[in-house]
Amino acid sequence: GLTVVFVELGQEARVVGGALSEAIAEGVRKGYMEGYLRKSVVTQPYSARINTRDNTPPVIHYDVVPGDHLRLTVVPKGGGSENMSTLRMLVPADGRQGVVEFVVSCVDEAGANPCPPIIVGVGIGGTVEKATLLAKRALLRPVGQPSPNAEDAALEAELLSRINDLGIGPAGLGGRCTALAVHVETFPCHIASLPVAVNIQCHSARHKEAVL
Incomplete structure (x- = not known):
């Protein structure tokens, strides 16, 4: 990649x-x-x-x-999963439910293309570039580790359940395991905006860290 x-x-x-x-x-x-x-x-x-x-x-x-x-x-x-990632500038009136519907629709439309089971990074807030960076960073969290923010953790749980209810399954062949985890990261935003970015990662979620 x-x-x-x-x-x-x-x-x-x-x-x-x-x-x-x-x-x-x-x-x-x-x-x-x-x-x-x-x-x-x-x-x-x-x-x-x-x-x-x-x-x-x-x-x-x-x-x-x-x-x-x-x-x-x-x-x-990888390009396959990155190609299925997207951003939408929702309006504040869309609220939490609008975020849920947008994220679930992104995964539904992606289907088998990102090589499920997937990890879904969701960035909410900030600006166009901040939301997408939040979504990318969300993929670095250990798989299944919930957000320390209780409200965000509840959103992650609902999204994971809704996504797995889609029935896409591994490799798009059907089943309950479409996503391994959904990780949400948030940031304050403008009063007129509600940016939401979805960055999808295939099951080959590799990363390495070093501190000097």
Whole structure:
């Protein structure tokens, strides 16, 4: 998949010897070349689509936090499930029920395409880009670990039940296990908005974290 890297950089830390983004890209390059992993990245996405042959560049998200550490979380994201992900700008009047219906409809329309059983990341609030990033980050939570927020945890439970009631099942062959988990992350938003993003992850949910 396309490599997504979440960087948590302590504000007291100092990176020397070159650009951090370049070092991360080099790590991705070595990992895919030396590990004989499939190279899935192409340039000029709407025309030439030429394979970069080393799976670079990665998508990097930075977050500056207190401390002197550097935390890297690496997530290879497959295209099949990413293609089924979506965003909708609901209106505040849609409320909780509108969120539920939108998320369930996304999974229903995706069907077998994201290779179920899936993990569903849901980002609610913020802005267009914040909601989608929340949904992506939600996929990093251990599978089935409920949100520490009781209201969000209740929403996760309802969504998981509704999604599994769809009967899509593993590989779309039918059954009760369409989703392994639904993880919801929220953020305050504008009084006129209710952004909701759904980021779907196939059952091959791999990620690795290192702290320096």
